[in-house]
Amino acid sequence: MTGQADWDLIVVGSGAAGWSAAVTAALKGLKVIVLEKAPYFGGTTASSGGWIWVPCSKQANEAGVQDSIEKARRYLEVETGKNFRASHVDAYLARAPEALDFLTSNSDLAFDLGPQYSDYHAEYEGGLPGGRALVARPYDARNLGAHKARLKPPLPETTFLGMMVGSGKELKHFFNATRSPVSAAYVSVLLARYVKDRVFFGRSMRLTNGSAMVARLAATAFRLGVELRLETPVRALLFENGGVTGVLATHDGKTFDLRARGGVVLASGGFAHDKAVRLQLYPHVRDGSDHYSAVDPHVTADSWDMVQAVGGEIISNFPNAAAWVPLSLVPRPDGSHGVFPHFIDRAKPGVMAVVPPGRRFVNEAVSYHDFIQALIKARAGQGECACWLIADHDAIRKYGLGHVKPFPVPMGPALKSGYLRRGNTLPELAEACGLDAQTLQTTVQNYSRHAESGEDPEYGRGTRAYNRYLGDPQHKPNPCVRPLRTPPFYAVRLVAGDLGTFAGIATDENARVLDQSGTAIPGLYAAGNDAASILSGTYPGAGITLGPAITFGYLAALDAADTLGRKLKDGTS
Secondary structure (H helix, E strand, O other): OOOOOEEOEEEEOOOHHHHHHHHHHHHOOOOEEEEOOOOOEOHHHHHOOOEEEOOOOHHHHHOOOOOOHHHHHHHHHHHHHHHOOHHHHHHHHHHHHHHHHHHHHHOOOOEEEOOOOOOOOOOOOOOOOOOOEEEEOOEEHHHHHHHHHHEOOOOHHHOEOOEOOOOOHHHHHHHOOOOOHHHHHHHHHHHHHHHHHHHHHOOOOEEOHHHHHHHHHHHHHHHOOOEEEOOOOEEEEEEEOOEEEEEEEEEOOEEEEEEEOOOEEEOOOOOOOOHHHHHHHOHHHHOOOOOEEOOOOOOOOHHHHHHHHOOEOEEOOOOOOEEEEEEEEEEOOOOOEEEEEOOOHHHOOOEEEEEOOOEOOOOOOOOHHHHHHHHHHHHOOOOOOEEEEEEEHHHHHHHOEOOEOOOOOOOHHHHHHOOEEEEOOHHHHHHHHOOOHHHHHHHHHHHHHHHOOOOOOOOOOOOOHHHHHHOOOOOOOOOOOOOOOOOOEEEEEEEEEEEEEOOEEOEOOOOEEEEOOOOEEEEEEEOHHHEOOOOOOOOOOOOOOHHHHHHHHHHHHHHHHHHHHHHHHHOOO
8 A cells, every 4th residue: 555645536434325425526526535434335324224315306206205305305404303404404415315216327326206204203393204214225236346355344243044034125024924815925036036146155145234235336336436345444634735635544564644535524423432522511420320222333433533633623512412212132143232223113012111100201103313312211210221111922023123023033042141131921021021010010011901992191202203113004993002911021121322413613615624714625535424414413304314424424525526626627736
């Protein structure tokens, strides 16, 4: 590796934002290099659901979704309240469909509309019960050629027997495989293909969700001549003549500098695993509770340190510093644990959540972000920020519970490892979970009494569009509500976690990093979770992190290309 290279644009990070910037810049004729700290590319995006939230997309328009930029803007205004960032929201709503069209027209990137995937608060003014979320279309990893071995593998806890399952209609087919001949046939075809791939390639070649999104962008980037260097952490920004001109990086024990005429895009994923920042910004961590993350473990606050060293500003005063999610800790054979995000199971009938000593605290079917906000509030000053997700026998066999899969997958290993707790009666389950038997029994009885008629007067479960989307549409009258009545009873412990961070680097509407006076630092951009959330720590819909990541990665590259073009024209490069 040379000590110095000549590039037009340096991209730090290989998730959605980084590849969006790299592909856009390469399509504009720039010479691009991507630097990645980890030994694989894809970052947190590769293990995500692969959704983007883009109102008024071409896909939505073609499907006849009745929406408007004005309606979406009002929804986000209501969602963020006094923290509404008009300039950034307006830029996003105006440019996101443009970015999506550009990338899907000029790269392998492709999405399918989730027409019934509701906004998380569709009941708010401007909210919609579907049509704004899109999911990455599955992709053949063989299109990556030799690079396929460098793609981040999926989290084993989120696969089925090692096979990736799409987070849209595919997942519904897996849930219905024992009840629907159509779903059974669909799943059988996917399983057969997976077995074939394992025999010939050692892993599945059918990529879904975030892995598909990353692979589609990366494959395009490689065809365009973008260079990728793994295990190459960036240590500092090179700051000369009032602007950023490159980076100081390390690889294989050697330190070197790389220079770029058009600047540097920071897209390294935020700060999720930085314990010092967590302690500063997470209220439950300040209370002494542990915190867990589904984010790639290589993500720390590297970008914050580098930006502050050149005078950049950090925004950290959002109501929520991260995108919260309930996680369960899945024991692994080597004694470590993986994390399983609980997106769907909380909304199924026959399931409820309780905190010690055994009381409910939330509408279990709300968004994962809202669920943890309620948990943090319920457990403030009470010890560990954790709760128990409880199901009766019929529910766990029909829907699964966390990492425990539905019938016919056996529950024995989960019981043996301690991941799953069981009681033949509610008092027995309470003892297994360290809860108060009388409190738990009273809670379940009170809930079940109303649930007989499909009602939840305490928290209104199943009354919102998003609740109903996650529930069981075949269960009447309320797709989310049923009594817990069939023993034995089961429970999984949930802890506070995150899917990514919201606090971050201050940027303008073109992803240019701002200094403490609000002036753009020449040659420096930030996108994805490195940049402060345009929605100020709120979470209005599926894909509200990856949508801006792709959009502002695209805008950063456009601005860098335009600026470099002007420099070359003026002869100042």
